[in-house]
Amino acid sequence: MAGESRFPDVDSNGSEKNEDIEIIVNVGGARQVLYGENLNRYPATRLAQLINCLSGGYDTIFSLCDDYDPGKREFYFDRDPDAFKCIIDIYYFGEIHMKKGICPICFKNEMEFWKVDLKFLDDCCKTHLSEKKEELEEIARRVQLILDDLGVDASENRWKRCQKYIWKLMEKPESSYSARVIAVLSFLFILISSVVMCLGTIPELQIVDSEGNHVEHPTLDNIETACIGWFTLEYVLRLISSPNKLYFVISFMNIIDVFAILPFYVSLILTHLGAGMMELTNVQQAVQALRIMRIARIFKLARHSTGLQTLTYALKRSFKELGLLLMYLAVGIFVFSALGYTMEQSHPETLFKSIPQSFWWAIITMTTVGYGDIYPKTTLGKLNAATSFLCGVIAIALPIHPIINNFVRYYNKQRVLETAAKHELELMELYSGEGKVGGSKNELEDLMGEGKDRPSRSRQLKVSHSDTFIHLLSDQKHYRTRLQSCK
Template identity: 25%
Template sequence: MTRVKINVSGTHFEFDRTILGIREYDTLTKMCKDAEKEDKPLDFFVDRPSDCFAAVLSYYQTDELHLPASVCPKAFRKELRYWGVAETDLDKCCLYRYYTFFDDYDTHEKFRKETAIQDLRDGLSIPIYTDSKVSRLRRKIWKVIDFKENTVIAKIYLALVFLMVLLCIVTLAFSTVPSFQRKVSKCELLEYLDHSEHDYAEKARIKLGDPDCSGTVYDDIYDLEDEYLYWEEAEDIYADGNWTKSTTNVKLPDLRVRLFVFVVLEMIIAAFFTIDLLLRLSTCPSLLRFFQSVINICDILAIAGFYIHIAVINIQKEHKYHISWIRLINFLQVFRVIRLFRIVRNVRASRVLTFSLRQNGRDMTMLVLLVMIAVTSSASLIYFIEDRDVIESIPVAWYWAMITLTTVGYGDISPKSWAGRLVAAIMAICGVLLLAITLPIFVNNFLTLYQYSCLDETIEEHTKRRIKLKGAIHATGVANKMTGNSANVQNNNKENYDELPGIICTTPCEDSRARNNVRGRNGIETSK
């Protein structure tokens, strides 16, 4: 019986040669065959990890390959390839852990590469400026307004943009509240009647007393009472040889506009974002990349909508006082809320969420397909079960099925028959099960990536801290070295002075010492 002795990094193993009989292409088998051909003893030394080789040797002995708990799967894969053992020979109890590790590892590496590429693009888009004062200023401004710096100015600008976005949303929202609106003034009412070519525009001017509208139009907003909007007008009509009196009820439109404070706030917001857009256009490294961004396009649409609205209501002033399609253009400013994505794009959770959505596209597609199948089938079923006064069409049944499947249940449409209620109950249960089974797939990937990203950030912070510490230690060493050199220079100067007897030095202490030396030699103190 031939014994094989192998020393793996100081750990000795000994086993029977026959256990390698059926494994002709493994590294250990080749080593034994080469030694037998050259008539050398089967005694080897290998500089490899011993714990991984113990698992490989156990595989040869028991025909079961297990992953050591203390070994990284990545390191174990390298050892398996060195010893010529296939990864698929791992037992199922360890194979799942092995492939799960590499699945998470590959996902993490993809996330790191995408993040690095994005950071690299942002970084490479900056140094294209020429080396001049204007270019350096452009670069500084761009890094601040594009949130690429962590300075105090960048943080202040970030907070200012965030507050302006919120102020824009609040201004547009509260300007539609009736309690924050006022009645139009006499001049505004006359302006609307004149530009809309109202039939009673001239009579309304006489009724309102022909007010002077040369100044501000907000001085008389409390003078417009209901009696100016409604009156009866008598008119003599000659018909069939007789004069008859006809009474006409005149009713002017009761117009309301938003308070003036909202107009001022809207002007301030528009001015701020206009300046911001001009700065970004004048300092951005690439206009092509700038206009390829969806967020930038939404910013331009929001600003353009404001100025188009201003231009239209000054040309066709009747649109200023009632809701029309022009008001919709002004409400394009709501697109500024998309700007918040620019603010949070460098936040760790935002990057992880974006990457997770892209990685789980197939899973999300499968979820959408399952929802479509459930909605379509149940909607068709409930349509033929219920009466037409309950479910009038299949598209209405689609709406009911979607609301029921997502367990929202508004209650505006509800089945009346027992069969319809049974279908509704089954739909609700299926919706709960569908969401409970599919959503954790996405959530688990997000949490795993988020933990990895937190770890990456911690490692990066420790690396920067070590670099700063090394720099401080190096600076301290250089300072100590310079201090030592200066001390040596002073010692050398002192020795040179001691070697020159009878010479009066320029400094007071050295001068005194020189005089003492002269007096000690000849007993005479010489004064200058």
């Protein structure tokens, strides 16, 4: 900083009129001339405070900026110049738009530095910010889960350690070789059970019991019993080892597991005890209805398939598009079924007996299935049918692209989050050693496994000095400079 301190001329009251003050700010090498008339529109911001700090001495000035040249009346800031060019718009337009390519989290930190409220950020940019925050929360959650898996608390009793080991064994295939084997076995049992259920309906593989009824072959029945035994053991072990049993019980996938297991035991009870309480025919009908519920076990594959989980999430995020599709089809079905009924009334052998009955024809026509059980016989009816399936093709095709985009976006996002979590763990391992440039996984496990010293070691692991720093893993406040821009 140059020479003697020289501040701007002041009036007889000791201060220059703020509206007439002209200052120069240099943010990361980008110079900008600003006027008090514009800056005073938002007096709580850092730039507006620069005008009022000129008569307060260097201590006040340097509390707001990194450097100051009194000769040029120029303030220096070591901040991101691209973000500053966006933030400065608030003084001219009253709102802020984030440029494409700027990290939303970095931009939020820049706004906090310049003391600009987030309410001035445009709604479209707030959406990007919320998405990025959700991504960081997900990365932090995954990293914390991995750290918890690596950590062994010496204060825990033997049952707690055993419970955690069983939970990792049953729920986290990536944690060990044994867990991967159990996951593969569970997957195979699901497939075998589904195949046995299908084979049991083939008449050639069925046998006739003493009452003349066709029942499943005993071999298939034994295989089914073995599969149910595995599913039961798996569910009980997961329930016992679950850290949150209430959440475990009400989870959707675990409810599916119960519905896949329960019919076997209910039908077993009805077969052996129900005959004395109700007629044998009613018992057989109840058992048959319960055996149909075995199809629910195919949904157990979703627990072992990332692709099915991604598809489920994509459909969940596409409720709006699916709702539009159903609305288009509902309107088309009502219109074309009514037209078809009206146009076919003149034909003596019409198949359109009523408008509700015509709904079935409209559904299979608009979805291009066309069973042919109901079809028009008049010329106008055939024209109406041609128009209906053309409109059906268009109505179905319109929402397909957004649904596919949701699937691809979520699938790619999950891959990015997995890579980011691994990257963060590598950086934690790198900086966990005292003065060391590198580390190994064993060292990381040793750090996490120590007893009384674990909290301090854990804090060391949770502080990562990378460009992908996760604030959720640290209580400290960190701000990025322009030299630490997000990659």
